[in-house]
Amino acid sequence: MSEAQGTLPLSLSQREVWLDQRAWPGSVHLHIGGFAFLHGPLDAALLRLSLQQLVDENEALRLQPLPEEGAQRLLETLAAPLDILPLDPGQDARTAMLDWWRGECHQRFDLRQAPPWRCVLLTDGHALHGLSIRFHHLVMDGWSTQLFMQRWTERYAQLQQDLTPTREEPGAYLAFIESGRDYLGSATCLRDADYWARQWPALQEPALPPRHALRAPDRLPRAHVARLQVQRRELQPLQAALQAQDASLFDAALSAIALYLQRSRGIEHLAVGMPSLNRGGARWRQTLGMFVSVQPLLLRLQPQMSIGALLAEGRHQARTGLRHARYPLSETAHRLQLMRSGRDSLLDVMVSLERQSYALGFGACRLEQARQSFAEEARYPLALTLCEFGDAEEVELVLELSERCFEADEAELLLRRLWHLMKLMPGSLNSPLDAPSLMPEEESWALIHGLHKNLASTEAPQPVWLQFSRQAGLNPEAVALVWDDAAGQAQSMSYAELQQRSLALASCFLGAGIRQGQVIALLVDRSPALLAALFAAWRCGACALPLSTELPQDRLAELLEIASPALLLGSRPDVLRWSSGALPGVSLTPLGEVLDTPAPPGLASAARPLHDAAYLLFTSGSTGRPKAVRMGHDALARRLAWLARRWQIGPQDRSVQQVQPSFDPALVELLLPLVQGGSVALMPPGRHHPERLAAFMQRHRASFCALVPSSLAGLLTGLQKHPVPSLRVACCGGEVLAPALSNRFLAETGAALFNVYGPTEACIFASAWPCEPWPETEALPLGPAVDDTRIYVLDERQRPQPFGVSGEVWLAGPTLALGYLDPQDTAAAFVPDPFHPGERMYRSGDRGWLDVQGRLHFAGRLDRQLKLRGYRVDLGDVEAACLKLPGVHQAAVQCLDAGDGPRLHAWLAGPRAQAEPTLAALLRQRLPDYMVPAHLTLLPELPLNSSGKLLLDQLPPPARAAASMAEAPAATALEAELQGLWREHLKRATVGLEQNFFDLGGDSLVALAILSALEDRLGRRLPLQLMVDHPTVRQLAFALAAPQAAEGVLLPLSRDMQAPRLYVAASGHGDVLRLQALARALEGRLSVLMLQPPREAPARMDALAEVYADAIASEPGTCFWLAGFSVGGVSALACCRALETRGLAPQGLVLLDSIHPEAVIGGTSSWRALGWLVRRLHVQDLSMNGRRLGAMFADPGLVAQVMALRSHRIEACASPVWLLKTTGLLRWNRLLFQGWQRLFGERLRSTVVRGLHGSMFEPEHVQHLADSLLALMGTRLEP
Structure with a gap:
């Protein structure tokens, strides 16, 4: 190998590749090529000689990149990089070759070594061979790989037949490089720039924001790849119909993706990349090298536009853009300040057509089963490639989905949806975008029926009070309740005693004139009397309304006015604070005066209809006025039956009752043990420190409990001092559970933990997921539907959303509430189930999506979306990203305006939370810039109400940052060095430690210059994303000092x-x-x-x-x-x-x-x-x-x-x-x-x-x- 003197600039196309490689130095997404089997006699020496001729004649094959300089060197000579590898005998040759090739696809070229391409021949020593060709995109594009193989086989044949080889015209690629230098600054370039400025007046929000964080700042996310082979006989009618509309298969693919994303994501714009040959017509059509450019199409979408209009718009943009395809995509990105937004690409989607022919051979040795290599790394959220290889019987559609935006199981499903939409296009030109089904019929069936077909349905369940009576009859002396008295001494009550107390209360209620269906309000502390009152109310056919004694008087008055109870039961002080005129028509009954009332005969066996209301609970209404939910006996009995089966609750179990009785998880703690012969440990009234809860559970050997995430965190702290070996199962719901918290619970207790979801209207909860160790950067699933429940995720027209697509969560099944007290509220939220005639479904107001296993994932509340800087922001999405941060188990996000415009602020809590710069950097990796909170406040705990819900109005105001950090001195030598580099490259006299690189005028080229200088000092490669994620001197210094994975480790x-x-x-x-x-x-x-x-x-x-x-x-x-x-x-x-x-x-x-x-x-x-x-x-x-x-x-x-x-x-x-x-x-x-x-x-x-x-x-x-x-x-x- 010898070198020519001096260096060459990169062509404009190469420069785009170089910028991309610098942004992602640890990835192989810019490596192209393929693999094919060869069958027949092959002369290895002739193969090498013919390749050497190609190398000698084509400049692109002798280019040596200079990656640090953004330039290249043309080598005068280069030995053809062909390796011949014999396979070990005894192996299955085809399998071994494919395994080797898959491993080869993960290997990176070291651009500091020449050449950035190689060919490998694998051989079994007989007539079967495998040929791999791999190029870095810096020296070759896809069109050139086909030319390369054609030329190589031609040279081989010419040498084999002693024919004079045809010579390539020298200097062709060098001329292309020179033409790019002439183009910049020319009138043509200015016209192209103006065209793209009109097409892209502003940066649009991403159509596919990430769900997950990057694995590493220098590596692209992995791609989930799916392939679909379409027979040409199936394809030909579609192509003929499209041609009649002057459209192509490419146009149909582009429109199908746009339609799908508009419907599934509600987007108004879609940025699509379309590769262009960029070979100046015929001028360089036969020249090897890197020529391709990418056109950034921007489709504007509206639900009511027709499919025909969408097809025409895509076709028009693609064809018009071809006249301006030479203009570098990076220039448009620079004008729109893409890097400042924290994004790495303008494009949401890449659609490409690979129409090549590999019906070739080296003499009698023919290529078979040629295939294109896909790097399994995702440069874009979604990429679709249409592969037509010669006259093959099949056309292959290859879909690549980024793991940041999609789950692995979605790839094959989504590809089938797109093919389904492509086939619909010609016959639906006049239909609006929101008309066709997004998915094939088999997927719709799976979502509505398949996910629920194996769920159990409890037949004719007994009401809860009757199940308790049966247990009292079977084991009257068994312990039902335990608690501590005022002196801290343990007390207990048997089933027989509790039964007697409930009968006494029932007698009192009947004596007060209580009739079936009336409401009894229970203003009773956590005590045996509470359970006695519940069972008594149900024996009378009444509906129980548990109320917290800690509620303010005005709030209680409001709830009692809405519920209109016939009787209010409570302690004497609680009852007597109401005058007889304050609650007209309500019988005020002090608890202590009725517990010893004798019970009439036969009361214990009285039957009440299962469809009667068992209890009323209040939820917060969207108008601010609380709504009273009416839950039936049938639903409650079904839900407790599922819990007993799934948790295997029996007489040996004991719950700890510590949730406020006005919060429906309390019913799990109060009732589940008593219908299975177990017992309840009643915490003293009021709220308790987590350490006291742990000590109480330890003393009374509790085996299960219901928690909210905030109380779970505190309980774990208490368990360190007071371990509870008897604890074997818990559930956690009411708010988002952080993975770090669930992992800690599993590791420290060894007990099972269920992450549960369900509004009060769904009878405690509707889904449950048994937690397992989970990556802390990923949100926990909420699980599949539980028995007697159906979960739908629907669009605004109540059509099923495909797997993986967010929509509104609807719940159905016999465990739904009877409704609200207010009929208008009931009519708005409980509507006929279109999938199961004669049944109802409930609108939850939550956003979520179902994975292919049927597990629900939470995606925020529909009523927490706002517009910020022109972008849609869901505060729940931001909170979910915060909860994925290491050590964070509570998060709250609000939009505040302190005079400098509306900005997001986050409050985070967790004893193991990392430093604020680290958390802020991690959020920048996981969220678009407009969703990243401007400020973070770290707290030991967030304020909660008595039921464990967050109190937003009690969050401390965010501390104001200093007006200017320009005068703050550097704290470390690295910070001082970074300040110097920033001053030098940004041409600034001063640079503050907290000033944003992009606010100071930084762009990608300046960032690369700074990173190159740091690479020389630190001796390791630094990705461009590092500057995006850490845009201040202090943050960047902090990141550089953190542990780093050595290259290739x-x-x-x-x-x-x-x-x-x-x-x-x-x-x-x-x-x-x-x-x-x-x-x-x-x-x-x-x-x-x-x-x-x-x-x-x-x-x-x-x-x-x-x-x-x-x-x-x-x-x-x-x-x-x-x-x-x-x-x-x-x-x-x-x-x-x-x-x-x-x-x-x-x-x-x-x-x-x-x-x-x-x-x-x-x-x-x-x-x-x-x-x-x-x-x-x-x-x-x-x-x-x-x-x-x-x-x-x-x-x-x-x-x-x-x-x-x-x-x-x-x-x-x-x-x-x-x-x-x-x-x-x-x-x-x-x-x-x-x-x-x-x-x-x-x-x-x-x-x-x-x-x-x-x-x-x-x-x-x-x-x-x-x-x-x-x-x-x-x-x-x-x-």
């Missing part, structure tokens, strides 16, 4: 990274395919990330452990497992100890067939000697444990770890440890693994998996390995 292997994480320390650099197989077997249950030594591996094991610990600490979430394979088990153990010292201990450590170092006879000396013999005896191709010996001793990661053992001292960690041993090594169990047993003693748990040391990852064994891992980690991973 951490490799995500799972497609779906939303599951709990398993970090696996590899034995070296050769474990990718093995661990990919394990990741596939664990898909959806655990997200697998591989840790491997950096290329320049540390010489000491403890240093490598710190590198691994930095990588894990740089990732989101604190709930994860750690494992190590082979010698990687030693480094994983050392890493575990390093993490424990940082307060970041894993859930457990798994040693995957890791031999204890003392069992390696001769230690590192023997290893070096064995390596010398392998090379000297030329037995590199022999295999041991499924791995070639030559590869083992040439693996720098493996060698480095083995050599590091020489000076390493093995020490135990504090985390739980499991050892998985293969059957192949069992005969040497004592020799190889006894050292671990001595180190950990009884703490070490072990199991045996099938296979040899290397073969346990092979198809016949890997699922057993995965199942064994899940079993060791416990049932909390069960769905």
